[in-house]
Amino acid sequence: MARCPHCNYKLQLIDVRAECPVCGVNIPNYNWEGRLEEDAVNAEKSFASFRKRMNAFKSSLFGNKFRIARFVLTFAPLIFLLIPMIKMNVNLPFGGESEYVSVLTIILDFVNGNVDLGSMISFMSLPKSGTAFILLYVSLALVVLAIVAAVINFVVLIIAAFGYHAKGNMILCALSIVFTAASVVTVLVSSSMFSSSIPEVMSISLSFGLFAAIIFFAVNFAMNYISGKQFKKEKAAVNS
Secondary structure, three states, X not given: OXXXXXXXXXXXXXXXXXXXXXXXXXXXXXXXXXXXXXXXXXXHHHHHHHHHHXXXXXXXXXXXXXXXXXXXXXXXXHHHHHOOOEEEEEEEOOEEEEEEEOHXXXXXXXXXXXXOHHHHHHHOOOOOXXXXXXXXXXXXXXXXXXXXXXXXXXXXXXXXXXXXXXXXXXXXXXXXXXXXXXXXXXXXXXXXXXHHHOOOOEEEEEOOHHHHXXXXXXXXXXXXXHHHHHHHHHHHHHHO
16 A cells, blocks of 8 residues: 655555545645656656667667678678579479579468479488488578578667677577588588489589678678677776
């Protein structure tokens, strides 16, 4: 239960009047000037804190040309992860075809109903090339993980800007490098297995997109590392 701000009397449910039943002070209007001044001080502190956070946000993301480049280049790896990652050549008795495959084209094929999921699963049980297909699917899954990490990296970049942080971005860039590099390895191993098992039927070759993504992830990692060093100095200057 509430108490009277003047005499500290514990108000009861039956005390519905504005005046305290013990000391008679008007509770809603008690010390209203002091409370108004306190509210003004608190509002000023809140606004100062908000302005400080917004200044940190703008400085962290767009404080100089280097940080603007860091912000823009955060998107670059995503672009290269979405372009075709492999070229697939299929030779069948009644004709052959070449197709460029990317995560984006696969998603669009799924949306448009152009993917036979049952056939894709059955490929994994083929006696000669089943393992190669499994590795190919794993490489695609690894690219998806790299894309997810890259998207989260951008979200973290925005959130961390309010507090001059860059460590989370470094971790996500490192994870993206690991996922993309692992995808490259699995594609190369899969390509080698196709070449040794069914070279007359199917072959795959790696595109430049994954290598470009790794390079840009590494650039982002380095830029976040440098930014983190700069942020420490700025935070120390602000807190001093």
